[in-house]
Amino acid sequence: MATFDSQKVVNWYHQHGRKHLPWQPISSQKGSKKQANPYHVWLSEIMLQQTQVVKVMEYFDRFISALPTLESLAQADEQTVMALWSGLGYYNRARNLHKAAKQCVELHQGELPQSREALEALSGIGRSTAAAIMSLAFDKPEPIMDGNVKRVFARQFLVKGEPNKASTLKQFWALAEQHANQTDPAAYTQGLMDLGATLCKKSKPDCSRCPIESSCLAKGEDVIADYPEKKKKVKQTTLNLYVRLEACSDDTLSTLQLEQRPSKGIWPKLWFFPLYEVEPKEPPLFVITHKLTHRILQLHVYPQTHTQQNIAIKDSQSKRIQRSELLKYPHPKALTHILNHYDNHHLP
Missing domain, CATH: 3.90.79.10 (Nucleoside Triphosphate Pyrophosphohydrolase)
Incomplete structure (x- = not known):
């Protein structure tokens, strides 16, 4: 069994990953790295919490058209922000987004800070969101942990336990830190998320096209359907x-x-x-x-x-x-x- 190689994820992303999402940077000159807009990355990460990409895409463009900059978001009244969010659900995300924009104006000259600790101090930004901003917007090797990454790691390393339990999360974060890619953090981060979204899916994963199939312990033991462990149903x-x-x-x-x-x-x-x-x-x-x-x-x-x-x-x-x-x-x-x-x- 081969060992996990983060560079294979990077190489796969450059060839097959999603590069046309509205919050991603526009292609620049060949051979040069693309520069992401930190505000766009942050907004997309907040919208993508508990919401699928297809749904977010229709809201993202409307939000950016109305409030194109972090400063414009900070200056907007809450009703305007909430109206733009209507239908996305989990409305505290929008309220915290608005608060954090004001905090950026007051504390960081109207820009997102470029350290994970300072980002986590803003309203509504936890460890994974801060790490995603650091890697996707500032190209820093910060490990992330969203639902797609949990699924990839659970299968790659046979991580037992419900994905959101504290003990399971501790294992996920340790693996993420251990296998962070130092050479191309943004591509690695987006690549992991894209792998989970397009190949390493909940059902019917497309293992034959996966760049890290050879190191997948669940694949090797033919137990992919058992990982990650199913969440207990929420009592409604x-x-x-x-x-x-x-x-x-x-x-x-x-x-x-x-x-x-x-x-x-x-x-x-x-x-x-x-x-x-x-x-x-x-x-x-x-x-x-x-x-x-x-x-x-x-x-x-x-x-x-x-x-x-x-x-x-x-x-x-x-x-x-x-x-x-x-x-x-x-x-x-x-x-x-x-x-x-x-x-x-x-x-x-």
Whole structure:
């Protein structure tokens, strides 16, 4: 069995890796290294936490078009930032991104610091994100640890245990530090992530095209399906929400009645349809299921009538807006889910 060779990952990346993602640097002159934009790298890393690349790509360009620099992000108001994030979920990522941009302006002359320790001191940046910025933006040999890398390492070195357990993570980090590539850190980091995303996949991995197949212990012992160990399923609770939907006289939703959610609870400070405090006696217009990480939402959607009362949020900020203006208001994906269902099933 061959030993793991990080240079094989680098060589594979230069030949086969992904090089056209919107946050990656534009090709420069042949033979010279590409210079990444640290702000783009940072934003993409935050967006990619718990979100797939395909989903992030559509949000990244819109975000950069609206807030092209770190300074513009720092100067933006929170509602603008949250509106640009609407639909990506895990909204604390956006709040911390905004805070960290302000910290960069206050402490680092409006730029991302070039040390892992200083990056980790910023809001929302942990060890792996800081290391990814250091390697991808500044070409420093800092080991990273995302889901794709965990899968590659678990199979390469037969790492037992659930990937996110403290004891397992300790093993992963030790391996990452031991096998860091010193000659081309950015290519190695991106190459590891690309291997996990394109070849060393959760199911049906394409081992025959993998540059490090010969050193893969799981492949050698024919136990690839057993690594990494499966995470225990998160116990989900069901929450019923009774949604008040006001249509115009012609039954279209060209305008929307929205309320801003409280600062605590589900979807803090986001805009959503008004809710009933108790289940109305009338039958709902429709019921749809919307899944979150820890919750399954049953959205019971009711047409507004004059007799219905008991609205859940009292003294909240309420607005009637044109539907075309919705992107200006930060809102959860559940709102879009309701609108799409209404459009597909209830328009005249």
